[in-house]
Amino acid sequence: MLYEVRVYLKSGLLDPQASVIESSLKRLGFEEIKQLKTQKVFLIQVEEETPIERIEEMCKQLLANPVMELYQIHKVE
Amino acid sequence: MKRVGVVLFPGTNCEVETLRAYQIQDRFNAELIWHNEPLPKGFDLIILPGGWSYGDTLRAGAIARFSRVMEGVVEFSKQGGLVLGICNGFQILTEAGLLPGALARNSKLRFRCETVFCKVEHCNSPFVRSLQGKIYPLPIAHGEGRFVADDKTLERLEANGQIALRYCNNRGMATPESNPNGSLRNIAGIVNREGNVFGLMPHPERRNDPLVGGTEGADLLYNWVMHL
Numbered sequence: 001m002l003y004e005v006r007v008y009l010k011s012g013l014l015d016p017q018a019s020v021i022e023s024s025l026k027r028l029g030f031e032e033i034k035q036l037k038t039q040k041v042f043l044i045q046v047e048e049e050t051p052i053e054r055i056e057e058m059c060k061q062l063l064a065n066p067v068m069e070l071y072q073i074h075k076v077e
Numbered sequence: 078m079k080r081v082g083v084v085l086f087p088g089t090n091c092e093v094e095t096l097r098a099y100q101i102q103d104r105f106n107a108e109l110i111w112h113n114e115p116l117p118k119g120f121d122l123i124i125l126p127g128g129w130s131y132g133d134t135l136r137a138g139a140i141a142r143f144s145r146v147m148e149g150v151v152e153f154s155k156q157g158g159l160v161l162g163i164c165n166g167f168q169i170l171t172e173a174g175l176l177p178g179a180l181a182r183n184s185k186l187r188f189r190c191e192t193v194f195c196k197v198e199h200c201n202s203p204f205v206r207s208l209q210g211k212i213y214p215l216p217i218a219h220g221e222g223r224f225v226a227d228d229k230t231l232e233r234l235e236a237n238g239q240i241a242l243r244y245c246n247n248r249g250m251a252t253p254e255s256n257p258n259g260s261l262r263n264i265a266g267i268v269n270r271e272g273n274v275f276g277l278m279p280h281p282e283r284r285n286d287p288l289v290g291g292t293e294g295a296d297l298l299y300n301w302v303m304h305l
Contacts, residue, residue, distance in 0.1 A: 016186045017186060
C-alpha cells in the first residue's frame with residue numbers, strides 16, 4: 001500500500017524558495033507564470049490495510065509543522 | 078554553585094563555547110548532557126545549544142525534539158525549571174511545543190552570519206528581567222531563523238510580554254532594514270507564558286570574551302542567576 005503525503009506552507013506565508021524559482025523561470029521567458037509554489041512530497045509504503053488515520057498521525061507528529069504547514073494525503077495504490 | 082547542563086545532540090556545534098561561558102566563572106558548574114540519556118536531576122539551567130542537530134533533516138529541530146533527553150527537558154520546564162535554547166536550540170523548543178511559533182527559512186534564502194543589534198523588550202522573565210531597553214550587538218549564524226506565527230499568537234505574545242528580544246538598529250529602532258531574516262515583528266527571541274523557557278536566534282555565547290569582539294552576551298547568559 002502506497003500513500004503520498006504533500007506538505008506545503010500555509011497561504012500567506014512567504015515562500016522564498018518559490019519566489020526565486022518563479023523569478024528565474026520568468027527570466028528564462030516563461031512570463032505566463034502567475035504563481036509558483038513549492039511542496040514536499042513523501043511516498044510512504046505501508047502494510048496492507050493501513051488506515052489513512054495512521055498516515056494522518058505521522059503528519060501531525062512529525063511530517064508537518066502545524067504552525068506553518070498544511071498537508072494532503074492521497075492513497076496511490 | 079549553580080549547575081548548568083548543556084545538551085549535546087548529534088550535529089550540535091556550539092557546545093564548547095556555551096560550556097566555557099559558564100566554566101570561566103566560579104559560580105557555575107557546567108557539564109554536557111548526552112541526548113540519548115534521561116535528563117539527570119539537579120540542574121538549575123538546561124541549555125539546548127546551537128548547531129545542526131540531525132543535519133536539520135526535515136526541518137531544523139524537528140528530529141531532535143524526539144531525543145530521549147527531551148522528555149526530561151519538557152518535564153523539567155513544566156516544573157518551572159529554566160531552559161534556554163540558542164539558535165538550533167530555539168528551533169528545537171518551538172518544534173517541541175515548549176515555545177509558540179516556528180522558525181522558517183530566511184526571507185532572502187541567505188544564510189546570515191554577522192553581528193546584528195538586538196533590543197531587550199519589556200518581558201518579565203528571569204532571563205531578561207531588569208535588562209529592558211538594553212541594546213546588544215550579537216552574532217547570528219542561521220539559515221532558518223525567520224520567526225513566524227499567526228496573528229492571534231503574535232498578539233498574545235505582545236500582550237503577555239513574551240517577546241524578549243527584537244532585531245533593531247544601533248539606536249534601538251526595530252526597522253525592516255535591521256531585520257536580518259524577515260522575522261515577523263523583528264522577533265529575535267521569545268519566552269513562554271511562565272517566562273522560564275527562553276529561545277533566541279542570536280548567539281550570546283559567541284560574544285562573551287574581549288578576544289572575540291566584546292562581552293555583551295554576558296547579560297543574556299547570566300541574568301537569570303539574580304532572579305532565581
